[in-house]
Amino acid sequence: MAEAVDAARTVILTVDDDPAVSRAVARDLRRRYGDRYRVVRAESGESALEALRELKLRGSHVAVLLADYRMPRMNGVEFLEQALDLFPGARRVLLTAYADTGAAIDAINVVDLDHYLLKPWAPPEEKLYPVVDDLLESWRVTDGKETPTTKVVGHRWSARSSQIREFLARNQVPYRWYSSDEPEGRRLLHAAGQDGLRLPLVVTPDGTALVEPEERELAGRVGLSTTPAADFYDLVIVGGGPAGLGSAVYGASEGLRTVLVEREAIGGQAGQSSRIENYLGFPDGVSGAQLTDRARRQAVKFGAELLTARQVTALEVRGAARVLRFSDGSEVSAHCVILATGVSYRQLDVPGVTELTGRGVYYGSALTEAPACQGQDVYIAGGANSAGQAAMFLARGAKSVTLVVRGSSPAASMSHYLLQRVMESPVISVRTDTVVEAVHGTEHLEKLTLRNTVSGETEIVEAQWMFVFIGAAPLTDWLDGTVLRDPHGSVLTGPDLSPDGRPPAGWTLDRPPYHLETSVPGVFAAGDVRAESAKRVASAVGEGAMAVMLVHRYLEQS
Incomplete structure (x- = not known):
């Protein structure tokens, strides 16, 4: 069910299948914004969409959507994806538990997620209101119109495409990724007068098409400052x-x-x-x-x-x-x-790495590449905290995660709390006294040669994904x-x-x-x-x- 809507004021809509949580969110929102915005509460994705359709027919504006991730029949990401068709300019927030933060990060590219909040959000003065204040201000600046998004067209196994995606993601620039062999990717290439031989293509929010751009040029085009204001x-x-x-x-x-x-x-x-x-x-x-x-x-x-x-x-x-x-x-x-x-991450110096970096071999890009690792077997070279954090994150969606550790135990370099979680994970396995001897593949990573440093024995394993965290310099x-x-x-x-x-x-x-x-x-x-x-x-x-x-x-x- 959803509360009756009122078209007189711009709407903030919240949806959560737990009635107590739903009422609590709406109560906190009304306390801060009730004099300026209409707060609409729904207890399912279906009823929330019905409310949005009614608002659309009445000509109302929707500024912010807050959706719980774990809802039966239609989860928060699925709801936000459908809500985009009705109010593409509305700012989007996902309410998640700690265990769901991986899904929230994945949703950034699926529904252009603006923010995700961990439950509980108390006190709202510190955790909820600053986020909603920023989103409402952003919505007002654009007059509720859809914010243009950077589009990236590239090849899945292109090292340069991977670098551009990582640059945008790390600088928190929203973007949409299109493979060059999918219909929308081909349409963008055609519109830019490109044949797809030179990738990636980046289309900036103002419609400018950039082919194989350098980071500084791209930064300036997507709103990042690159030039000092004074000498x-x-x-x-x-x-x-x-x-x-x-x-x-x-x-x-x-x-x-x-x-x-x-x-x-x-x-x-x-x-x-x-x-x-x-x-x-x-x-x-x-x-x-x-x-x-x-x-x-x-x-x-x-x-x-x-x-x-x-x-x-x-x-x-x-x-x-x-x-x-x-x-x-x-x-x-x-x-x-x-x-x-x-x-900076120390480079892995073994045969094949240079050619396959960005094409299955990655340094510190677990967040960017994680969605593509769903259901896959993933290898991580390294045994310190960065490797452990990446393993825990990737384990949420990967079929298996294997830590390849040079020493006899990661205990010497990994924090105790993190090591305990790694060892307790049913998805993660640890191969100690092992190093990566070589990587193999043509267009992308296909196999790894692993060597046991004690026995000297080698083994070739199938692998399409390897993340390297072997120290830094x-x-x-x-x-x-x-x-x-x-x-x-x-x-x-x-x-x-x-x-x-x-x-x-x-x-x-x-x-x-x-x-x-x-x-x-x-x-x-x-x-x-x-x-x-x-x-x-x-x-x-x-x-x-x-x-x-x-x-x-x-x-x-x-």
Whole structure:
């Protein structure tokens, strides 16, 4: 059943088959929005669709749809998919339990899901209202009209198509994926005057067709900032992971003119995590995408600029200025710099990997590729937290997930709570003392050669999907000759610069380097890129905040 509708006001519709939950959602929505919006409550997908049809006939507007995922006969995703035909501009929210977050992430591409909320949403002032406020504002800006969506046409086993999809997904740009051999994909290719030989094709919201676009061009076309608004800042942050975002929030909130520069996607590796469960204040866990989105919005609220798809290639000291040079030759300068570039996934160096990367072999793309792994046998190379989180996420839909671990046990590198869940999963198996010796395939991955490091025996297994998490290394070659690094490339800071008590070579100040300061005064490092860092999200955020405190101290004494 559904409550009677009223066409006089724009509608917020909620549907949940549990009457108590349905009433609770409607009650909380009416308390906040009842004076401006008509809140309509339904207890099944069918009755909700009937209400929407009546609203459509009356000429009403629907701003937001909130649907529970687990409903009999028609689940929340199926309801939202049909509701799209009636009110394509309505913002869409899925209410889920923790166990259903995988389905919610999959729904992002199925129904252009705007948000998913974990139940319970109490207190609504913190968990429900901020989300609905943002969605209503977004709906008002577009006058309730359908928001144009980026469209990507490519080949399923094209490495470049995979890279473009991952770039959009990690930057939280909504897009629709079309295979080049399906009718809609062929229609888009024809409309763009393309024969499909050059892929991917990206059609931006304004209708521009881009063939094999570079990330920076694509970023600018889909609304991401790529160019700094000024030439000089108080603080430039290089890297958009937890440490960089922490620095951006604290720098901008404390009055520093702040710009953050990210090479790939805001959020860094943490933004790709399907579930972070040991971060303070999130007892039910939080996805990397959710944490990243909140931090990004927080930084922007305080006035920080966030630039995407800009690669920094050099750091120079010019008097009191610290100058960063981009790959295109342009520059940006600041009083201080915080290096928060984190680390990048270490590449698997075995025969066949280079040719099949993006065509069955992936680094950190479990979220993007998960829908295609439904009912498949998946292999994951690695035994640390990133591998364990990916295994748990993929296990929700895959037929089987096999962790290939070099050591005798993943216990040495995987958090205890996560290892327990991995070992308890009926879908996940762990092969210890094993490495990937080679990968095989023509157009895509077909087989793996696995070698037991104890017996030396090898085995060839069928495989179409392998995700690689075999460690990470800092990408700091661009700092060569400027700041001191350890043999692994990590940036040395504070006491690690002068273990014998003497200042580092070239140090010109009459004080020792601050705790997070590099061998160049006014240049700081935070997070995973820093030598001897804790390699945890919480510590990276803390170091980002601490670095800003030291920036203030440096500026006061300069």
